[in-house]
């Protein structure tokens with residue numbers, strides 16, 4: 001676990017291993033994991049591994065059963081523990097969309113891995129031990145704040161635990177403490193950039209962002225990099241971090257600044273597969289499917305072949321940064337984010353990619369779904385970035401969306417700043433017609 005030069009590749013040799021050596025390590029860890037889980041005295045693990053044959057290495061992975069989100073809910077609060085409760089040093093929770101939250105637990109070793117993978121992630125974006133890193137993800141039960149916090153400390157950076165919200169204070173701290181790194185949701189980064197520009201904040205030295213917890217498009221990256229480069233007077237790298245609490249939290253995979261467009265999966269800890277979402281059959285490189293993850297080293301609450309619900313594909317090309325971790329394409333969305341508009345499948349990320357690619361449009365938008373008719377309809381609401389002809393922009397976007405989505409959607413373009421801004425939490429982009437924000 002080398003602390004290396006300028007934080008460029010944080011874990012050194014572990015991140016640049018030859019693929020065959022890493023496969024051997026993963027195979028040995030997988031075999032150990034299954035043997036350990038067989039010995040756990042718990043109804044959950046007895047049932048899960050019932051009928052599972054010997055696991056010698058990666059070749060036996062596909063014979064293991066999948067794990068799905070509802071198993072965490074059904075075993076609430078801690079029925080999936082693989083250690084004694086007293087060996088846990090922390091829990092996190094994700095808000096339950098259907099009632100109960102799901103709880104995830106960590107041993108001291110798990111917390112160390114959590115810090116290490118987030119240190120790697122910040123280094124992927126360009127972070128170094130000499131940096132000030134401001135963490136503007138929410139702290140608390142949500143994994144974002146504490147995950148990046150301990151990652152930044154492990155990297156050796158000076159960590160500013162700003163948590164979410166309070167844009168005025170955030171901007172003051174960014175300027176006065178001179179943060180090089182900003183960790184937050186991409187929507188919050190956009191809001192901070194808007195407010196900084198509006199207030200004429202000077203003295204910013206931010207060089208990179210570790211942006212995640214929401215799906216976001218390359219078009220939003222362009223907007224973020226343009227805005228922050230202008231504010232801080234230099235280049236700015238907006239990089240995507242991926243994770244989920246069921247696996248560990250942020251730091252499962254990370255985009256590096258040299259190879260934007262795909263994310264390195266830290267596969268010495270989190271073993272990725274891509275499967276067909278309907279059949280569960282494994283898919284090859286380049287084929288889009290559901291990401292499935294197995295935690296190879298997690299102690300307190302491992303998951304075996306966890307169905308993330310996130311859609312992506314394996315990218316089979318070496319990365320110029322030198323890391324040899326496999327990469328996944330930026331996530332197109334979740335299986336359950338899909339909207340059916342006039343009978344056609346539409347992912348919100350596809351809409352974002354079209355709308356935010358228009359230079360006359362600002363970064364804020366909302367998708368309003370009206371389900372009152374037999375076939376649901378969609379209206380896209382967005383804002384002008386500056387002076388512009390709203391009607392002409394709306395016509396242009398409607399045409400581009402029809403071409404990309406193969407379905408007709410309405411577009412309403414308001415003046416700059418006309419949509420409501422959200423200060424905390426994951427950005428809500430999709431609304432039912434009854435409770436949607438109006439433009440202007």
Ligand SMILES: [Zn+2]
Pocket residue numbers: 256258259264319320321322323
């Ligand atoms: Zn890379």
